[in-house]
Amino acid sequence: MLKSVIPRPWICSRCIRRQLPSRIRRNHVQAVPPTPLEDAVALGFKAARGQVATDTTTPGSQHDDKTLGQIFDSPGFWREYSQSSKSGHRAGLFQNRYLTSPQGFEQFANTSLERAKRVVAKILAASKPEEYQHVVKDLERLSDLLCRIIDLSDFVRATHPDPRINHAATRAYAKMYEYMNVLNTTTGLARQLDIAIKTAGSAWGEEERLVAGILKRDFAKSAVDLPQVDKEKFIQLSQDISEVGSEFVENMESAQPFIQFKSSSLYGMDPMLVKEFTRWGQVTIPAIGEASHAALHTVYDEQVRKQIFSAGRTASKSSLRRLHSMLSKRAELAKLSRFQSYAHMSLEDKMAKTPEAVNGFLQELSKDNRPRVESCLADILAAKRAYTKKPDSVLQPWDKEFYMSQVLSSVPSRLRNADFLSSYFSLGRVMQGLSRLFTRLYGIRFVPRENMPGETWNSDVRTLDIISETDGHVAVLYCDLFARPGKSPNPAHFTIRCSRRIRDGEIQEAAAIADPLFDSAEQAANDGMALARTPNGVMQLPVIALICNFATNPGSKTPSLLSFNEVTTLFHEMGHAIHSILGRTNFQEVSGTRCATDFAELPSIIMEHFAADPSVLSLFARHYETDQPLPVEMIAEKLALDKKFESVDTEHQLILSLLDQACHSQLALNPSFNTTEIFHSLQRQHGVMPPDPAGTCGEGFFGHLFGYGGSYYSYLFDRVLAERIWQQVFSGGREGGGLARGNGERFKDEVLKWGGARDPWKCLAGVLRDERVENGGEKAMQLVGSWGAERRRRDRLEGKGSKL
Ligand SMILES: *[C@@H]1O[C@H](CO)[C@@H](O)[C@H](O)[C@H]1NC(C)=O
Numbered sequence: 131m132l133k134s135v136i137p138r139p140w141i142c143s144r145c146i147r148r149q150l151p152s153r154i155r156r157n158h159v160q161a162v163p164p165t166p167l168e169d170a171v172a173l174g175f176k177a178a179r180g181q182v183a184t185d186t187t188t189p190g191s192q193h194d195d196k197t198l199g200q201i202f203d204s205p206g207f208w209r210e211y212s213q214s215s216k217s218g219h220r221a222g223l224f225q226n227r228y229l230t231s232p233q234g235f236e237q238f239a240n241t242s243l244e245r246a247k248r249v250v251a252k253i254l255a256a257s258k259p260e261e262y263q264h265v266v267k268d269l270e271r272l273s274d275l276l277c278r279i280i281d282l283s284d285f286v287r288a289t290h291p292d293p294r295i296n297h298a299a300t301r302a303y304a305k306m307y308e309y310m311n312v313l314n315t316t317t318g319l320a321r322q323l324d325i326a327i328k329t330a331g332s333a334w335g336e337e338e339r340l341v342a343g344i345l346k347r348d349f350a351k352s353a354v355d356l357p358q359v360d361k362e363k364f365i366q367l368s369q370d371i372s373e374v375g376s377e378f379v380e381n382m383e384s385a386q387p388f389i390q391f392k393s394s395s396l397y398g399m400d401p402m403l404v405k406e407f408t409r410w411g412q413v414t415i416p417a418i419g420e421a422s423h424a425a426l427h428t429v430y431d432e433q434v435r436k437q438i439f440s441a442g443r444t445a446s447k448s449s450l451r452r453l454h455s456m457l458s459k460r461a462e463l464a465k466l467s468r469f470q471s472y473a474h475m476s477l478e479d480k481m482a483k484t485p486e487a488v489n490g491f492l493q494e495l496s497k498d499n500r501p502r503v504e505s506c507l508a509d510i511l512a513a514k515r516a517y518t519k520k521p522d523s524v525l526q527p528w529d530k531e532f533y534m535s536q537v538l539s540s541v542p543s544r545l546r547n548a549d550f551l552s553s554y555f556s557l558g559r560v561m562q563g564l565s566r567l568f569t570r571l572y573g574i575r576f577v578p579r580e581n582m583p584g585e586t587w588n589s590d591v592r593t594l595d596i597i598s599e600t601d602g603h604v605a606v607l608y609c610d611l612f613a614r615p616g617k618s619p620n621p622a623h624f625t626i627r628c629s630r631r632i633r634d635g636e637i638q639e640a641a642a643i644a645d646p647l648f649d650s651a652e653q654a655a656n657d658g659m660a661l662a663r664t665p666n667g668v669m670q671l672p673v674i675a676l677i678c679n680f681a682t683n684p685g686s687k688t689p690s691l692l693s694f695n696e697v698t699t700l701f702h703e704m705g706h707a708i709h710s711i712l713g714r715t716n717f718q719e720v721s722g723t724r725c726a727t728d729f730a731e732l733p734s735i736i737m738e739h740f741a742a743d744p745s746v747l748s749l750f751a752r753h754y755e756t757d758q759p760l761p762v763e764m765i766a767e768k769l770a771l772d773k774k775f776e777s778v779d780t781e782h783q784l785i786l787s788l789l790d791q792a793c794h795s796q797l798a799l800n801p802s803f804n805t806t807e808i809f810h811s812l813q814r815q816h817g818v819m820p821p822d823p824a825g826t827c828g829e830g831f832f833g834h835l836f837g838y839g840g841s842y843y844s845y846l847f848d849r850v851l852a853e854r855i856w857q858q859v860f861s862g863g864r865e866g867g868g869l870a871r872g873n874g875e876r877f878k879d880e881v882l883k884w885g886g887a888r889d890p891w892k893c894l895a896g897v898l899r900d901e902r903v904e905n906g907g908e909k910a911m912q913l914v915g916s917w918g919a920e921r922r923r924r925d926r927l928e929g930k931g932s933k934l
Pocket residue numbers: 132133136310311314351352365368
């Protein structure tokens with residue numbers, strides 16, 4: 131249970147992948163005039179033609195839709211709209227009644243702690259059958275009480291601009307954390323759970339049994355069953371791993387941090403960038419970072435690229451030492467906990483279950499991918515031979531980026547005008563588009579709401595109530611989307627409070643205390659935060675915060691305009707949000723995104739398909755000045771360029787996934803365990819592209835080995851699943867399949883609404899209507915691998931770009 135309480139670091143591959151090396155970026159952007167809009171509109175729009183752009187059926191929802199666009203696109207409108215939040219009595223952060231001042235955090239923590247202690251006493255005292263009946267519900271409540279503080283304060287301390295509130299949140303967090311350590315040594319909880327499962331388990335529903343299983347596994351993982359001496363060793367190892375792991379990630383460095391050249395050696399690279407790094411005719415480039423990345427794409431001199439490449443792939447001795455130490459300690463920890471390897475331990479609660487299954491998936495995917503990489507390699511090699519005029523030249527590792535850029539920039543495209551697409555994507559329109567899409571698919575929409583005084587952490591934050599046609603108010607979404615100095619550039623989705631059923635006993639308990647801070651016992655039971663009365667009882671509503679960093683145009687009338695990549699990112703993050711919104715479970719342990727981590731990216735990656743679908747785009751993408759619809763073939767062109775070398779990226783991800791598996795296998799117990807040898811041999815075995823040269827050790831820069839620890843394959847896995855579901859359930863967008871309510875309902879009923887409360891393989895078999903995957907296992911993992919990540923990708927979308 132304690133494990134589930136620790137906020138799972140929100141691993142969003144989209145953000146993470148952006149930090150990986152060898153992303154293909156196109157340079158040499160030049161303007162080419164657009165084609166007449168009329169042609170464009172006629173293209174590929176059959177499905178959407180004749181549809182009104184809005185979905186709004188009632189005057190009220192039309193008004194909401196309009197307001198939604200304006201609060202994001204019109205600063206003047208927003209100023210007026212947000213007036214009321216500036217005066218009046220303070221509502222408390224997130225409407226939490228305790229949080230009207232920094233001191234409130236302490237009171238909030240104290241109250242929650244008292245509640246938690248009462249719950250613990252109750253669980254430990256259980257002795258009668260009807261008391262054991264309730265143990266899982268009580269443990270879940272305990273976990274929710276801790277989450278309420280930890281999730282919220284973790285968000286606040288990372289985001290709130292007021293240092294006093296920051297400090298108060300940090301203290302509340304520390305207080306709860308300390309209490310968790312006390313609970314760790316309270317062995318009675320695990321014992322009571324065991325008795326409850328044995329004596330009362332048969333009376334529970336499916337969800338409760340599942341939660342019981344999760345709690346039991348978490349207890350087992352925190353070593354409660356071990357003899358005292360092993361338990362101490364376990365705690366020591368866990369602490370060491372977390373320390374050395376963070377050190378590894380924070381101090382990844384090259385053995386040769388800087389490389390020097392005469393400035394003329396960098397011919398080909400953007401002169402402005404070169405100038406930034408030049409002093410007295412000497413250029414000094416950091417081995418890692420924007421400049422060396424750009425150099426690999428653009429510098430003509432092969433020897434120079436070779437030097438830069440090698441420096442960027444050769445980690446320092448101390449980086450490798452930290453990595454080695456982390457991996458061998460993990461292997462020891464697994465052994466101590468009676469697992470074959472750390473991967474076995476970490477995969478137990480994933481869809482994959484075993485390292486063998488992960489391996490089967492990766493092998494099959496690799497088979498599927500290979501011919502595509504071979505064809506890319508042929509193109510890249512041809513480019514090199516043409517360029518060097520040597521028909522027998524071979525491709526070197528440091529040639530890859532350079533010749534890929536050459537191939538891409540030889541394609542004539544209007545997209546070289548970077549502003550062209552973004553004129554159709556003002557933030558307000560994109561938000562309208564998301565709301566309209568969700569209305570079509572799931573019958574829910576975004577309704578802007580005025581903030582109460584003190585409800586948000588910044589006056590920039592727009593609050594949306596999420597309203598369902600059938601269930602009314604289902605969630606609150608705080609959108610903090612505009613760039614500000616000091617704000618993290620990484621987009622992210624946070625759950626501030628999870629969805630869950632508030633049980634009658636909790637409301638009675640609040641009624642008995644009758645705290646004057648609250649208007650009703652129900653309100654007190656949820657600290658004043660959003661709730662809903664449903665036929666099944668009172669629900670605590672999910673409260674979500676979405677953070678992005680979109681540029682604004684201060685002082686200008688132009689709204690914030692998003693690039694297509696930013697649109698895709700926002701759709702992706704909304705995919706997590708919709709999972710939290712629709713995953714309404716009785717137990718917060720399994721609500722929304724709290725599902726198996728190798729299933730968690732599926733809803734968000736699917737949203738990237740929606741972002742590229744012409745019918746979906748026709749719902750909202752219009753020019754912010756002329757109101758002309760977006761010429762969709764431009765998106766096709768953009769996607770074709772982006773996808774050109776996708777298989778090369780897939781190969782890279784495959785090798786990293788295999789490396790992650792090998793590093794967390796039993797091998798790590800071996801005294802001669804050598805990550806460099808493993809990495810290089812995997813490249814030789816599975817790569818079509820040239821392997822890294824001898825002497826380098828690129829694995830020393832693979833920081834995700836710490837965060838993922840045996841589940842790095844998840845990103846590729848969810849990408850395959852998303853592609854399959856997009857094709858099979860949403861017809862790949864054909865005939866308006868991306869907007870059909872029946873398709874949306876199918877995805878919701880089989881996947882989204884369950885959160886983590888159903889075996890994800892059952893979700894998958896249900897939504898795909900494919901029994902072969904119903905029970906998971908190695909065969910099913912192999913089958914998924916054979917589906918491939920990019921088969922039949924958007925065939926109908928390929929307009930001009932398909933010549934690539
Ligand atoms: C308590 O358990 C959690 C989760 O298993 C763990 O992260 C934490 O380090 C433990 N604390 C102690 C003192 O054992």
